[in-house]
Amino acid sequence: MNGIAITLFDSHTHLDDAAFDADRDAVLRRAAEAGVTEALVAAVTAGRWPTLQAVCARPGNAIRLHPAYGLHPMFMDAHDDADLDALENWLRDRGDDAVAVGECGLDFQVGIEHERQRRFFRHQIGLARELDRPLILHARKAVEEVILTLRHEGPVRGVVHSYGGSVEQARQLWDLGIHIGLGGPVTHERAHKLHRLAASIPLEQLLLETDAPDQPGAAHRHERNEPAYLTEVLDVVARLRDTARATIAAATHTNARRLFGLPRT
Template identity: 35%
Template sequence: MAVGEIGLDYYWKENPPREFQQAVFRRQLQMAEELSLPVIVHDRDAHGDSLAIVEEYPEVRGVFHCYSGSAEMAQVLLERGWYLGFDGPVTYKNARKAREVAEVTPPERILLETDSPYLSPVPNRGKRNDSRNLPYIAQMLAGWKSMDPAELAQIAMENGKRLFGIEV
């Protein structure tokens, strides 16, 4: 189905050294390329390195899960066929950057996520997250994109099936 969650996390100081993370990430992308599988990329405080490394593997596609990069980086990823995962933080008061990203992301490249059990959306922020919270995320994104939330949710579902090769 997919290789992941893989990627870089520069947030925690006790994580393995950056060079080690990068080497492992490259090997995982190489494996995905060899197996013709999509990837689920974890990119925390490592946007420049994450983008540079995935660009070394132009045949690999997937989703940048819990996307937190800039709208400019999003445009580069979208041009290369990547999907972007949107989750609870889109509902937070300080979601300006997420809104900018949503504005440049066509519905056909959006995936809805929970990042369960973390990052619950408003009105459940601070509580354990699960898939029951997806409608809050869809509602916020749909509002930004002037769409019906049910329509956006359906498109996101189709996107996920397409990305992961799911036939129902």
């Protein structure tokens, strides 16, 4: 857009998803061409951990993929209670590549097993603390309870991805060491609350994401999302903050690498 090379970190994807099986290499090449150099791939169910690990470790990937292993609250019907022990064993025995625990958290928009969601969430907070890994947090219609749970169970660090809470709740999360991930929803014209949030939170707290293949931005409604579209999130955030896009790209890339414990490049 202005000729300045950018380097982006997509802090939340599901690139192991079957939606990418037919053209994953092309998706990653397009991401690299757009300036995305790294992406986090967040797990949703135990059955997908081996596939996710293989996708991230593949030598031919055009960008570097970092795995996170966890049990997503929207998939409680796919989880066995034994998966909690399996997650601990996986992280201790096979998860040296894991840069985070998750995706985990609470989802009160879906009317499923709220108490069981809470138990799974608390367990994964404990694992993240014991293993010194950040959390990839899902908090839909549940930001306040996620904050209260983190206060009780912490200390931990992490990111609430696809954040939908208030500016004040974002401040409380930052006080707890939790970043905010913004993606496609911020590009929509009527997302006024997200626009105010993007303009006002500390730049040090901000991460950019796509949540690919989900949550495409305004230019790609009803399409499969992919990491190359992260530049559209960048452009909107830069405009809302009245800050150069290269500055936002560099800061959020640094924020992600610091959060996930990755060495400086």
